[in-house]
Structure formats: structure tokens, C-alpha cells
Amino acid sequence: MTPADIARWNAELRSASPLDIVRWAIARSHGRAIVSTNFRPYEAAILHLVVQVQPEVPVLWVDHGYNRPATYHHAEQLRARLSLNLKPYLPKITAAHRDAVHGPIPTTEDEAALKKFSALMKLEPFQRGMRELAPTVWLTALRKVQNPNRAGLDIVSRDENFGALKVSPFFYHSDAGMEAYLEQHQLPNEWDYFDPAKADEKRECGLHAAWGGAAVGTAGGSGSERIAG
Numbered sequence: 436m437t438p439a440d441i442a443r444w445n446a447e448l449r450s451a452s453p454l455d456i457v458r459w460a461i462a463r464s465h466g467r468a469i470v471s472t473n474f475r476p477y478e479a480a481i482l483h484l485v486v487q488v489q490p491e492v493p494v495l496w497v498d499h500g501y502n503r504p505a506t507y508h509h510a511e512q513l514r515a516r517l518s519l520n521l522k523p524y525l526p527k528i529t530a531a532h533r534d535a536v537h538g539p540i541p542t543t544e545d546e547a548a549l550k551k552f553s554a555l556m557k558l559e560p561f562q563r564g565m566r567e568l569a570p571t572v573w574l575t576a577l578r579k580v581q582n583p584n585r586a587g588l589d590i591v592s593r594d595e596n597f598g599a600l601k602v603s604p605f606f607y608h609s610d611a612g613m614e615a616y617l618e619q620h621q622l623p624n625e626w627d628y629f630d631p632a633k634a635d636e637k638r639e640c641g642l643h644a645a646w647g648g649a650a651v652g653t654a655g656g657s658g659s660e661r662i663a664g
Contacts, residue, residue, distance in 0.1 A: 436593060436600065445589045453604035453616075456590060457488045457574065460602040464572035469522075471495045471561075471575055473630065474502075474510045477605075477613040479622040481576040484604060486517050492574075494521045495564045499556040500530030501540070505627035512623055522568065524560040540631045553632035565597045577603040580610065 448456050461468045470485045470492055472478045485492050496510070514521050526533075533556065534540075541548035565573075573594060594601040605613065617624055 441589075441591055441593060444591045448590050449607075453484055453608070454487065456602065456604040457484055460572050460574060460600075460604075461485075461488050461492075463600065464570070467568075467570050468572040468574060469493045469495050469568050469570040471573065473497070473628070474506050474513070474625060475576075475628040475630070476624055476626055477610075477617065478576055479513055479624065480605060480613055480616045480620075481574065482513060482517055482519060483620055483622055485574055486519070490518065491520050493568050493570075494519045495561070495568060496521060496523050497557050497560045497564070498523045498525055499560070499632065500526065501556070501629070501631045503627050503629060506625055509623065509625035509628075516623075522564060524564040526556045526560050528555065530556070549632070557632040562597070565599070570599050573597065573599040573601045575601060575603045576605060577601075578605055578608055578613075 448459065451459070468485075468489060470481060472482060472494055473496065482494065502510075510521075513519060533552075537552075541552050543549065577588060579588070588603070588606070590603055590606045592601045605616075608616075616622075
């Protein structure tokens with residue numbers, strides 16, 4: 436898999452439908468595809484899409500413990516509706532324990548502390564999931580319009596943090612396009628979602644950013660250790 440291969444695949448898939456992109460990705464996975472989710476707005480679309488092609492696909496979900504009740508209800512609704520093969524991964528420390536020891540969730544005013552929070556509560560369990568599930572293809576709900584950091588990505592990319600081929604079938608879809616997909620398939624949405632590892636939708640939590648690789652490489656332990664950001 437060379438940069439030239441990735442450029443060619445992106446050119447070929449640019450006009451393909453999301454469903455055809457998923458079929459292409461799963462055909463390349465040699466039986467080792469996964470889809471990740473956090474059950475944020477519009478996530479029902481990627482889950483509905485992927486299970487049409489591979490119903491038993493593992494669904495990697497990091498439940499960091501800070502989800503709001505509506506998000507947990509949404510997760511259970513989609514698990515039942517789509518018969519999801521959900522693979523939850525939890526941090527090695529509970530949210531209550533972390534808050535008691537380290538205080539409130541850091542804000543965007545303390546970037547270093549926020550990266551340490553992300554490494555402990557989100558990146559480490561995600562790394563553990565990726566290591567155990569060992570995918571060759573990682574299907575995601577990434578879209579270009581979500582934040583400025585994602586504008587430089589594409590439908591297909593080589594993920595350096597986790598060593599998988601990352602494929603985002605809805606990458607060029609607008610919010611209106613996602614709304615239309617949900618309406619067409621009568622899928623629920625979830626608007627109460629909040630990601631404490633981002634604290635701001637303009638930020639990256641580290642899963643899809645270069646700095647996450649270093650953070651993931653040093654994340655671990657019981658949560659009382661300091662984690663490099």
C-alpha cells in the first residue's frame with residue numbers, strides 16, 4: 436500500500452456511492468474489517484451502511500464513562516435495531532475515579548491537560564480494542580466538513596496511529612446529505628452527544644490526528660500515572 440495506491444483508490448472512489456465504498460473496503464479486508472462509533476449525531480448512518488455488507492462486523496466503541504443518558508439510550512436502540520456486534524472498550528479507570536483524583540474534565544484553555552485526559556480515557560481503550568480486534572480495514576464516519584483538521588484527509592487513508600487502512604464512506608457528505616440518509620432509512624439521530632476528549636468540535640481527540648500516536652504509545656496504567664500528551 437503506497438501513497439500512489441491510496442491516491443488512485445481515492446480517485447476511483449470519489450464518484451462511488453457510500454455502499455459501494457463499503458463493499459470495496461470489506462472486500463479488501465480479508466475478513467478483518469471493523470467499524471468504529473461513538474454514537475454521535477449521524478453515526479446511525481455508517482452503522483446501517485456497514486451491517487448491510489457484513490452484518491456481524493465488529494463495532495468498536497470506547498465508552499469513556501462520560502456519555503449522557505440520551506447517548507446510552509441511542510446506543511441500545513441501534514444495537515437492537517441493527518443487531519450490532521458491539522465491542523465496548525472501557526478505560527482502566529472509571530470516570531468517577533478520574534474526576535476524584537484529577538478534578539474536572541480539562542477545558543480547551545489547557546491543551547496539554549486535555550490531551551492527557553484523551554490519552555487516558557479514550558485513546559488507551561481504543562488502542563486496546565484495535566490491538567485485540569486487529570483490523571486491516573477500519574471503517575469510520577469521518578467527514579470533511581466536521582472540522583478543519585479533516586479537510587486534509589480523504590475517503591481512503593493509511594492510518595499511522597493504528598496501522599490500518601482507514602475508509603470513510605461518507606467523507607464528502609454534507610449534514611443535509613446525512614439527514615437525507617437517516618430519513619430515507621428511518622434511522623434515529625442523537626443530538627445530546629458530547630465528547631469530553633474534544634471539548635470543542637473544532638478540536639481532534641487524537642484518534643485521527645498525528646499527536647494521538649505519541650499519546651497512545653504512552654497511555655496506560657491505572658490512571659494515577661501521568662501520561663505524555
